Amino acid sequence: MTLIYKHRLFWPLVALAALLLACTIKRPDILGITVLDGHLFGAPIDILRNSAPLLLVSLGMTLVIATRGIDLSVGATVAIAGAVALTFIASSDHPASVGTALGAIIVALGLCFILGCFNGMLVANFGIQPIIATLILMTAGRGVAMLITNGQITTVASAPFSTLASGFLLGLPVAAIIAYGVYLVVALLVRRTALGMLLEAVGINPEASRLAGVKSKTLVFTVYALCALLSGLAGLIFAANTMAADANNAGLFIELDAILAVVIGGTSLAGGKFNLSGTLVGVLIITTLSLTVTVLGISPLVTSLFKAIVVIAVTLMMSTRLRTMLAGLRERRRFQEASA
Amino acid sequence: MKRKTFLRAGIATLSVAAMAAMSACSGSSSSESADDGSGSDTIAIGFSQVGAESGWRAANTKDIQDTLTEENGFKLSFSDAQQKQENQIQALRSYIAQGVDVLAFSPVVETGWDAVLQEAKNANIPVILTDRAVDTTDDSLYESFIGSDFVEEGQRAGQWVADNFKDEELKVVELQGTTGSAPAIDRKEGFEKAIAGTDIKVVDSQTGDFTRAGGKQVMEGFLNSHDDIDLVFAHNDDMGLGAIEAIEAAGKKPGEDIKIVTIDAVKDGMQALADGKINYIVECNPLLGEDLAEVAKKVVAGESVEKRIVVEDAAFTQEEAEKALPDRKY
Structure with missing residues (x-):
């Protein structure tokens, strides 16, 4: 019992269950899944699909944070990916063809990869502090996206491209299959090979790991490039969701949500040990939170407050120091009762 | 002790530099505005837009830029505040320093404009609001508000x-x-x-x-x-x-x-x-350019204008939309 209780994901999972429970009390059948037009439909499916972009971004963020870094530019990368892809489709002669959609995806992801390499170069090769290095792209990136879309919200109609977000494969949303598929691949890659351990070594002590023969520069460079690539993929799903590239609002503040998901998942911002399953739980909590707000009918005026309270509660419950303090209080009371 | 003198010297240097810069600015801009005033009767107008956040806003910007042209007797300075009030205040201040004839802007938020509007008033530059209103106790700070209800x-x-x-x-x-x-x-x-x-x-x-x-x-x-x-x-x-x-x-x-x-x-x-x-x-209706041009001309000519100008909004059913769609400007 104490093993379960002390598991680092215990409290985040409790929070997730509580949010779902709150929805169920308000709407008993909310977690039901039905089959509609040959695919699954229901709130859990919506959560899976809506969590896709954040999961991709948080996945990259977890790896970056593991190396003692941080990537603030993910939101801007999301906006750029959407802007590039939709502008590419809008300017092509056959916007509705599969080839155009694939071309758009390749061009957008390619550009995001280059942006990630730029971040990686600044951090790994020039030794600029990650928060500053990525701040450059965070501020400039939206400007780039605005330039690409000409300050307009670019909208296109392309059935193959919109499949990315709205389509279904084997009854499941394509967006969720992509995101969770990528998650599994990355998780296996870092946990079934030595890669994860090497990342942690770089995060715990870059100098020592370098002396021990770990190619820390290459590793750091790679995680930034990968993080941007994943953010680009998230941006494509985001843009395909509404088939509109909104340079101002696409992925706005997603960097903060991603950092939050990573922290809720139990990965320390100080780098080192990271926890991918924790990040997944964090992402699900944040996505479910949005649904809870709507289902409970919480007034928009207090929505941010409600979200903040949930987040504070989760992080407080996860704090070992607070739990020790509470345990100490209980202990003292028991002692006083015994002596009295 | 020594440190203090350093500090003081530093502050002194800075303030001298700042003053020099300021006088340089005002010097050049006053000569510029003198040119504008005497050369012809074009109206120099400074416009600060909210940003480019929606299709609506883009249409609004385009209409203003297309209407306030030199052929129509305007010299338009346009700036985009990227949805930040401080950018907008900065833009307004620089227009005041340039000595434009009319200031126009769509305020990002409702409050916090009294100081900069007072500066405009002290410089005798009339202010016209478009699309969004400001929340102020002193109505005399702006001439007119053009926008939808x-x-x-x-x-x-x-x-x-x-x-x-x-x-x-x-x-x-x-x-x-x-x-x-x-x-x-x-x-x-x-x-x-x-x-x-x-x-x-x-x-x-x-x-x-x-x-x-x-x-x-x-x-x-x-x-x-x-x-x-x-x-x-x-x-x-x-x-x-x-x-x-x-x-x-x-x-x-x-x-x-x-x-x-x-x-x-x-x-x-x-x-x-x-x-x-x-x-x-x-x-x-985002097409506020024409109303803005008219009000700006009147204000500069010293004529009185209405404090609140409500833009005519249409409404469409499905059939009406089908008919109207080919001629829509935005």
């Missing part, structure tokens, strides 16, 4: 719903604009006013932040938490378009199973209206 827009949307479904019990969900923004507050108020006393009920209301993604996500939640939604009232077209996607994903027909009423009438919205996916759109 947001309450009226909400009311017209509500009135259409009330007229068409007055005898039915209607379950309505509302997609609000950005929390606390004037259009969101006023459109909500107007809509509620219009449906008061009928069997039409707003069963849920959430913010979709005026964006498509927001509209879609909130609508998904609504569809999960209410069984039989009859109608969606969205505070702008973009959120309505997002709602259409959510409704289609839930296997229902937007425009038939669930009716949709929105405000704005941008191109994509009008297209959806003509396609039968939206049922009614109240226009929010």
Whole structure:
């Protein structure tokens, strides 16, 4: 019992269950899944699909944070990916063809990869502090996206491209299959090979790991490039969701949500040990939170407050120091009762 | 001790430099404005736009730039505040320093303008507000406010719903604009006013932040938490378009199973209206350029202008949208 209780994901999972429970009390059948037009439909499916972009971004963020870094530019990368892809489709002669959609995806992801390499170069090769290095792209990136879309919200109609977000494969949303598929691949890659351990070594002590023969520069460079690539993929799903590239609002503040998901998942911002399953739980909590707000009918005026309270509660419950303090209080009371 | 003198010397140097810079600025700009004044009777106008956040705003910007041209007797300085008040205040100050004849802007937020407006007044530069109002105790700080009546827009949307479904019990969900923004507050108020006393009920209301993604996500939640939604009232077209996607994903027909009423009438919205996916759109006219030009000319000529100029908004049903669509400018 104490093993379960002390598991680092215990409290985040409790929070997730509580949010779902709150929805169920308000709407008993909310977690039901039905089959509609040959695919699954229901709130859990919506959560899976809506969590896709954040999961991709948080996945990259977890790896970056593991190396003692941080990537603030993910939101801007999301906006750029959407802007590039939709502008590419809008300017092509056959916007509705599969080839155009694939071309758009390749061009957008390619550009995001280059942006990630730029971040990686600044951090790994020039030794600029990650928060500053990525701040450059965070501020400039939206400007780039605005330039690409000409300050307009670019909208296109392309059935193959919109499949990315709205389509279904084997009854499941394509967006969720992509995101969770990528998650599994990355998780296996870092946990079934030595890669994860090497990342942690770089995060715990870059100098020592370098002396021990770990190619820390290459590793750091790679995680930034990968993080941007994943953010680009998230941006494509985001843009395909509404088939509109909104340079101002696409992925706005997603960097903060991603950092939050990573922290809720139990990965320390100080780098080192990271926890991918924790990040997944964090992402699900944040996505479910949005649904809870709507289902409970919480007034928009207090929505941010409600979200903040949930987040504070989760992080407080996860704090070992607070739990020790509470345990100490209980202990003292028991002692006083015994002596009295 | 030594440190203090250093500091003092530093401050002194800085302030001298600043003063030199300032006098250089004002010197050059005053000569510039003198040229403008004596050379011809073109009106130098400084315009600070909110940003480029929506299709509506882009149409608004284009109209102002196309109307206030040199052929029409204007010399327009245009700046984009990227939705930040401090950028806008900075732009206004620089226009005041340049000595423009008229200042015009769409305030990002309602409050916090008194100081900069007072500076404009002290410099004898008249101010015209477009699209959005400011909240100030001193009305004399600006000459005129040109823009749509947001309450009226909400009311017209509500009135259409009330007229068409007055005898039915209607379950309505509302997609609000950005929390606390004037259009969101006023459109909500107007809509509620219009449906008061009928069997039409707003069963849920959430913010979709005026964006498509927001509209879609909130609508998904609504569809999960209410069984039989009859109608969606969205505070702008973009959120309505997002709602259409959510409704289609839930296997229902937007425009038939669930009716949709929105405000704005941008191109994509009008297209959806003509396609039968939206049922009614109240226009929010972004073409403010002509009114602005007229008021600016009057103000400079010393004529009195009306404090509040309400822009004429149209409204469209599905049939009207089909007819109007080919000639729409935005």
